[in-house]
Amino acid sequence: MPTDIPELTYHQGTIKISGNIKAPDAFWDERSKTFRSQGLHYKDITSSLKNLSIEYRDKVPDTVPCPDLKQLYNNNTQLRDYQQDAISSWIQNNYQGVIVLPTGSGKTVIGVEAIAYCNTSVLIIVPTIDLMEQWRFVLSKVYPIEIGTLGGGTKNIQPITISTYDSAYLQAEKLGNRFEFVVFDEAHHLPAEGYRTIAEMFIAPYRLGLTATYEREDGLHTELNRLVGGKVFEQELSKLSGKHLSPYRTEKITVPLEDDERKNYEQNYSVFTDYLKRHNITMNRPDDFRKLVIRSGNDPEARKALLARNRAREIAFNSSAKVDTLRDLLKKHSHDSVFIFTEHNKLVYHISSEFLIPPITYRTTTRERNLILERFRSGVYNAIVTSKVLDEGIDVPEANVGIILSGTGSKREYIQRLGRILRKQKGKEAVLYEIIAAETSEVNTSRRRKNSQKQ
Structure with a gap:
């Protein structure tokens, strides 16, 4: 085989591209003397090379061997109309995107169904150990194979594996080329500065996000377009109430407030608002309060104002x-x-x-x-x-x-x-x-x- 054929390899969450070819979203790495790209762009790179009729060797995937999940799938539960619509919208978006549904409306059911549709190795990423166990319980009832887990002291990689976000973050460099499908449960967590690297390092062409609340107050939900494929389906709570959820x-x-509570509240809260006025600080944006907390580390008056605010809130709460x-x-x-x-x-x-x-x-x-x-x-x-x-x-x-x-x-x-x-x-x-x-x-x-x- 000619040695000058371009080659793609996976290394620590990136795609190394050897050979004189131009690939989308690639950057020059001086240390390895090769172009590199985030694992996220693997599908775009291979599609581009094929469209340009460029011959190349692909050594990137090292996927977990997987049985025929569609044939093994044993689920007699019929999807509700909105669940089927959600799956269809996701498929039409090339098996990528985020589905937004209220709590209690059956997002896990959609995830389980999507696994059968993709019929390939899958990593389900969840925020807590409790959710990991819930997913494992549900999946074990419909797939007669061992369900792997990563988190809470376990590391058992199987064709269907469930991981916490923390464990997936720590193992992303090693696992990024082992799964073709990734499900991000409670996907609003993903855009956080650390967690987003999970999606960036994984080559998985199939991506599904599930959440009840797509928007983040810091605006970082816009990152979900790049990381998962954006919002593809959303159903409002009012449309499910009465039929699929309780009215x-x-x-x-x-x-x-009692008179003494009112007096104490106003005294404390005025310390906070007076500080804001003196320093021309507004609380109009979600990030403003975080900046004030950072400021309090160097400004004793800011710290005093925040403590007074906390005391005022405690009076109101109690x-x-x-x-x-x-x-x-x-x-x-x-x-x-x-x-x-x-x-x-x-x-x-x-x-x-x-x-x-x-x-x-x-x-x-x-x-x-x-x-x-x-x-x-x-x-x-x-x-x-x-x-x-x-x-x-x-x-x-x-x-x-x-x-x-x-x-x-x-x-x-x-x-x-x-x-x-x-x-x-x-x-x-x-x-x-x-x-x-x-x-x-x-x-x-x-x-x-x-x-x-x-x-």
């Missing part, structure tokens, strides 16, 4: 009227299944102590959390209070009432919390309460959630 209503309850309103709602829904959501762990434990409700926070062990959720599922407990731990990545039991005592203005957070009470159940109507302190920053926070509430 629901939302109710905002505004409560006043107002006595909120606790009284919560007490009334718990009495009203004493025969319902209730999730109580808060922003901070301190309030979680206060509510837990006040109402004898089991708490779930980052401090809760996996064993204890699973026990609480199982008792909630069986009806032993009718309420759970939690911070952000149940927002994402944990399979939670049926609930029909949600109560938000505090939170951010994040659309993602709101949709995820709403999704926790919307799983379909005969005769069920879900209700999500939002309790906010009047004339505090919580009012603006609630206003920022309006777009989410319209969905």
Whole structure:
């Protein structure tokens, strides 16, 4: 075989291109004296060379040997109409793109179906160990082969392998040419500065993103166009409510601060706003607050302002009227299944102590959390209070009432919390309460959630 034939090889997440050829998205690497390109561009490079009728040797793929997954696929569940539409849109986009569906609408089902369509080695990437185990449980029921896992102390590479984002990031250089299909569950995590290198190092021509919340507040969701193929399908919550998800209503309850609470709140919050005014700082963009936090590292006045803001928010979050309103709602829904959501762990434990409700926070062990959720599922407990731990990545039991005592203005957070009470159940109507302190920053926070509430 002639030695002057161009050759493609895989090296540490990149495609090395030897020979005098011009490939798309390639850069010159002085150390290896070759052109290189990110693994992401493998499909474009090979397509370009074929279109130009350029002969080349391809030593890039080293894919995990894979049986006929389509033939092995044992699933009698019929896809819902919107799930089939989502799959079709993804296929029409050359088996690339992000599917956006509300929590509880069956995104995992779509991922499982897509694996059969691609019929090749696949890596499913998830944010948590809990989600890794959930995917493994689902996949084991429909594919009669060993399901591999990467994360939580395990490294078992199989034709179908599930990995956490952290483990995939650490192993991307070695695994980037071993899978032809990559599924990014909770794909809104992918554009983060570290995680995006996973998509850049993998050569996989087939890519699927799944998420309930496509947009990121930092605007980095635009990176999903390059990394996965952009948004190819989205279904609004309102169109699924009643048919595929439970019908629901939302109710905002505004409560006043006590006189002493009001006085302390205003004193603290004015320290924060006065600092912003003196330094002509606005909080109009999502990144502004992060910049202020960085500034506080060198500016004692900025640190003082941030601490005062935190004290003011804590007063609003923990107002006595909120606790009284919560007490009334718990009495009203004493025969319902209730999730109580808060922003901070301190309030979680206060509510837990006040109402004898089991708490779930980052401090809760996996064993204890699973026990609480199982008792909630069986009806032993009718309420759970939690911070952000149940927002994402944990399979939670049926609930029909949600109560938000505090939170951010994040659309993602709101949709995820709403999704926790919307799983379909005969005769069920879900209700999500939002309790906010009047004339505090919580009012603006609630206003920022309006777009989410319209969905």
